[in-house]
Amino acid sequence: MTTLSPALKQATPVIVDHAHGSWIHGTDGVDYLDFTTGIGVTSTGHCHPKVVAAAREQVGKIIHAQYTTVMHKPLLELTDKLGEVLPAGLDSVFYANSGSEAVEAAIRLARMATARPNIIVFQGGFHGRTVAAASLTTAGTKFSAGFSPLMSGVHMSAFPYAYRYGWDESTAVEFALQELDYLLKTRTAPNDTAAFLIEPALGDGGYLPTPPAFMEGLRERADRHGIQLIFDEVQAGVGRTGRYWGHQHSAATPDILITAKGIASGFPISAIAASTETMSKAWPGSQGGTYGGNAVAAAAGVATLEVIEEEGLVENARLRGDQLQEGLTGIQARFPAIGNVRGIGLMQGIEFTTAEGLPDATTAAAVQQETTKHKLLTLTCGPDGNVLRLIPALIVSEDEINTGINRFEAALAAAVGTVPAAAGA
Numbered sequence: 347m348t349t350l351s352p353a354l355k356q357a358t359p360v361i362v363d364h365a366h367g368s369w370i371h372g373t374d375g376v377d378y379l380d381f382t383t384g385i386g387v388t389s390t391g392h393c394h395p396k397v398v399a400a401a402r403e404q405v406g407k408i409i410h411a412q413y414t415t416v417m418h419k420p421l422l423e424l425t426d427k428l429g430e431v432l433p434a435g436l437d438s439v440f441y442a443n444s445g446s447e448a449v450e451a452a453i454r455l456a457r458m459a460t461a462r463p464n465i466i467v468f469q470g471g472f473h474g475r476t477v478a479a480a481s482l483t484t485a486g487t488k489f490s491a492g493f494s495p496l497m498s499g500v501h502m503s504a505f506p507y508a509y510r511y512g513w514d515e516s517t518a519v520e521f522a523l524q525e526l527d528y529l530l531k532t533r534t535a536p537n538d539t540a541a542f543l544i545e546p547a548l549g550d551g552g553y554l555p556t557p558p559a560f561m562e563g564l565r566e567r568a569d570r571h572g573i574q575l576i577f578d579e580v581q582a583g584v585g586r587t588g589r590y591w592g593h594q595h596s597a598a599t600p601d602i603l604i605t606a607k608g609i610a611s612g613f614p615i616s617a618i619a620a621s622t623e624t625m626s627k628a629w630p631g632s633q634g635g636t637y638g639g640n641a642v643a644a645a646a647g648v649a650t651l652e653v654i655e656e657e658g659l660v661e662n663a664r665l666r667g668d669q670l671q672e673g674l675t676g677i678q679a680r681f682p683a684i685g686n687v688r689g690i691g692l693m694q695g696i697e698f699t700t701a702e703g704l705p706d707a708t709t710a711a712a713v714q715q716e717t718t719k720h721k722l723l724t725l726t727c728g729p730d731g732n733v734l735r736l737i738p739a740l741i742v743s744e745d746e747i748n749t750g751i752n753r754f755e756a757a758l759a760a761a762v763g764t765v766p767a768a769a770g771a
């Protein structure tokens with residue numbers, strides 16, 4: 347009998363029969379509240395009627411209109427729609443299928459546009475699993491161990507992870523910017539540096555919002571040295587953080603923006619956006635691919651962006667995110683196993699630590715397994731695997747957030763034992 351490769355690890359034993367909105371219905375007959383959204387993908391919830399209708403209609407017209415051979419209407423429409431929400435000046439878009447591919451397209455573009463070789467990434471960043479994207483990923487050695495040599499020309503600088511260092515945010519930002527300046531003096535000269543690549547909030551690296559002052563410090567240095575600033579908005583973009591793009595919590599703007607996941611509610615499509623001037627520096631034909639910008643995915647993308655606008659989902663993400671964070675912070679006061687609750691919008695992380703303040707992956711894993719038993723789907727993340735992340739759909743309701751908080755607390759109590767309020771204070 348053929349089986350799935352054991353190289354594929356699955357966080358829950360759930361086999362899906364069907365799903366709708368924030369709910370996944372398993373073949374075991376159980377309705378699970380889905381706070382994973384396929385790792386931040388099903389932004390409008392599972393099978394939003396408008397997205398389903400758009401995809402169904404497109405399937406009957408043309409499925410694969412290969413975009414280096416012919417052009418199709420959904421991709422032109424999606425480009426118009428994206429144009430309404432992209433930061434000013436980013437008026438040229440290229441499409442691929444996955445986040446990793448878009449990251450690679452951004453790197454290719456930055457190197458061609460600057461004629462410089464090196465990329466600086468920030469510790470804890472996740473940028474994908476293809477070999478070049480894995481070379482840029484420092485969210486854990488599991489993403490790059492065992493298949494070296496990796497792509498060369500990648501240098502890593504510090505990320506202002508205040509909680510880990512035990513500092514306040516401004517001290518962490520100042521330190522990380524100093525380290526970056528030092529790297530530019532000691533390892534990769536500005537004239538050899540094509541790009542800074544950063545997530546506006548670390549995703550797989552631990553659900554940590556990037557401090558606005560750090561984003562702004564990167565922008566200032568990028569301008570000073572002629573370095574391209576690339577924001578990887580694959581997980582944090584398209585409303586998830588309560589702003590359209592995660593970087594909009596700061597005053598910094600990107601030269602190249604990468605998006606995927608949430609733009610098409612589950613259909614595989616990704617994009618990079620830059621100014622026409624920057625895009626024109628790449629030679630024609632340097633980007634492409636068989637499946638990129640698929641017509642059905644693009645039609646679903648147009649419907650997704652319309653739903654986000656019509657249903658006010660960016661604002662909903664902000665409100666429901668605040669509600670979720672407040673509930674989790676209340677739980678933290680009762681459970682000393684939780685060292686830190688942080689996040690932005692519907693991207694919330696719960697970091698588990700031991701009594702000594704060290705990362706506690708065992709408890710995080712136990713809680714994650716318990717949440718499934720309590721009919722709530724969650725994931726872990728972070729280099730130590732000690733962060734539980736909650737990623738509800740942008741359509742999540744107030745009641746669903748309350749249900750999620752209650753189920754999480756019940757699962758936590760089952761995993762670590764109930765702690766009286768006084769002990770956790």
Ligand code: PMP
Pocket residue numbers: 385443444445446447449472473474475545549550578579580581582606
């Ligand atoms: N960048 C970020 C920020 C991501 O979160 C991910 C996926 N988790 C990727 C890139 C890679 O995307 P994909 O898995 O679609 O290749």
